[in-house]
Amino acid sequence: MPMPVPGVNLAPKSRSSGGCRVKGPTVGRNMIKYRADIDGLRAVAVLPVVLFHAGFPLFGGGYVGVDVFFVISGYLITKIIVDDIEQHKYSVASFYERRIRRIIPAYLATVVVTMVVALVFMLPEDLEDFGGSALWSALMSSNVFFWIESNDYFNGAAELKPLLHTWSLSVEEQFYVLFPIGLLVVYRLGLWRYAAALCLLAAVASLGLAAYGVRQTPMAAFYLLPTRAWELLVGSLLAFELVPAPRRRVAGWESFAGLGLILAPVISYTAETPFPGIMALPPVLGAALIIHSGLGQSTAPFTELLSNPLLRFVGLISYSLYLWHWPIVVFMRYYYIELSFYQRIFIVAFSIAIAFLSWRFIERPGRRRDGTLRRPQLFLATATSMALLAAAGWAARESLGFPSRVPKDIQILASKRAHQGPWRECGYVYRDRRDIDTLCVRGAAHQSPDFVIIGDSHANAVAAAIFQNAAEVGRAGYQISDTGYRPLLDFGKWGEEKKYQYMNRLTTDFFDARPGVKSVIVPIYWRQAALVDRYYNSNRKIVDGITAMREGLFTLVERYPEKQFLFVLSTANSDLFGANPAARAAWYGHAFNPVVHMAEFRRITAAYGGIVDDLRALPNVQFLDISSRVCDVKVCHGFIEGKLAFTDDNHISFQAAMLFSPEIRGFLGGSTQRTIEGDLLERRAQGHL
Secondary structure, eight states, X not given: OOOOOTTOOOSOOOSOOSSSOOOOOOGGGSOOOOOHHHHHHHHHHHHHHHHXXXXXXXXXXXXXXXXXXXXXXXXXXXXXXXXXXXXTOOOHHHHHHHHHHHHHHHHHHHHHHHHHHHXXXXXXXXXXXXXXXXXXXXXXXXXXXXXXXXXXXXXXTGGGOTTTTHHHHHHHHHHHHHHHHHHHHHHHTTOGGXXXXXHHHHHHHHHHXXXXXXXXXXXXXXXXXXXXXXXXXXXXXXXXXXXXXXXXXXXXXXXXXXXXXXXXXXXXXXXXXXXXXXXXXXXXHHHHHHHHHTSSSSOOHXXXXXXXXXXXXXXXXXXXXXXXXXXXXXXXXXXXSSOXXXXXXXXXXXXXXXXXXXXXXXXXXXXXXXXXXXXXXXXXXXXXXXXHHHHHHHHHHHTTSOGGGSOHXXXXXXXXXXXXXXXXXXXXXXXXXXXXXXXXXXXXXXXXOOEEEEESHHHHHHHHHHHHHHXXXXXXXXXXXXXXXXXXXXXXXXXXXXXXXXXXXXHHHHHHHOTTOOEEEEEOOHHHHHHTOEXXXXXXXXXXXXXXXXXXXXXXXXXXXXXXXXXXXXXXXXXXXXXXXXXXXXXXXXXXXXXXXXXHHHHHHHHHHHHHHHHHTSTTEEEEETHHHHBOSSEEESEETTEESBSSSSOBOHHHXXXXXXXXXXXXXXXXXXXXXXXXXXXXXTTOO
């Protein structure tokens, strides 16, 4: 029998004392029974995740399955903890023994196999990054690692991280380090009757933080425990059984509504949906309704549906399926670069097969307590395994991905820096907290700077070419740029409000302090700025990108009529563009010539074309269209004259930017708008654009 926690009085507490109180937990009254419908709910959670990751468009919001898992986990683990506490048998050692036997064997098998495959197939830069994720994952903190890395969960780079999905495991394990201790403290202080109320307060606080965080720091809100804890706590509240079990008819409507609240986001949400925050409420509440609907003695129709053998089978293997499917997706995409429909089908089928084998031969044997490892040996073996895993990750990180594995020419091709040009350090003004006096000045030596480059990472991508041309015509200029920043005066960007406050203030202060700067070059990622990002206006109202771009850019131009503006239009983007896929294709011997069809590119540019046309009519505005060199009448190319046109999926390379030297020199030399855009007008007249 497990020993009670030292110093904790596990005698039952009276529930009858006066004062405002919440009904105490009742889970201890009955032993935990098997719920077949919860296994079915696990299937409903994991299948959308797998199909979303495999790239099936119908499941654009499949990532909400993770939130369903959080609710299930919160419910089951809290039920176990509270039951043990109320029956005077709670043991910290026993609790963590169960957790280790439940999660560690399959986890270790997945990570070890993934490490071996990564060592064989990954480019040095990617293996280096993988090593960092393996190290932090071994410390059950991979969510913190991916937050620090600040990569968008849905972007192309994130799709090549084989351990990205372990962020959710880290969130759970961090929760289960803190939560049992919190319950014991509540018990010891004699506040057990208020345990559910305290969980509710914590859930509300966490949800509020998530709603705030998704607007201010979206990556932190996505990955970190404080903004995810409420989802687990919703499950915990169910375990207290404060709401009586429903009658069969009510249970039927509950389960029906719950399933709808899960499936609707699966189908309707996209990568652009602000998440988690308030948008996570539907799947979380849906999971809670389904769990609650099954508390009664009689089963509802949808409960019976979730209990059918097929869904139960998928639910039983759901943990292994979640673990194994993502590395399979990543390595398939990593090798083949672009997946066909049939390869996506193969991914799903193969993942299920591997998950079954993992469940049958790793998970199930690992859970048994009659094995060769007793508790002390189990703890020691786990600590040793995790330490070795962390050491292997550290070695991959410190060795820079063991570059000697890869031919030198492939290493050079894979390096984004080899295609970016000099002065990359100038493009992080907000990160480095530069001010007017510490801004980068580049171009001709001993010349008073009289132009400025302002924009996002696209500004940094073309800055080297601009400065090099400036030096050759005897000009010098400043650079005010940072990732995601567009000079939309009087606007802030959703998730980067502090950055926009800093950068907008710096921009206006700069213009006031440097009246001699008469030429302004504004390269920005138009597609993302207008069609993806969202903003706040000066009244704190949320507006779409089209509105913010139109009003913000017009404010910029009209506030400084004495300056000449050159807006640089971005070209097509594709996950197949850039150094990394080109290097992988060369290494694996694949023919590779990535393109984006002009029809698709025109469809995107048409969405913000009205802004361009209106700005073009202003007397102090000119435009430079990068697509004039990168695209022809049919497609936009990933290679130009045998060289990479892009460093990654959307940033133009230094080689491609230098193709615009005549236009850049023309603007810096004071040429007319027709001179700069003459090539574009001629090509349009000939039907090439």
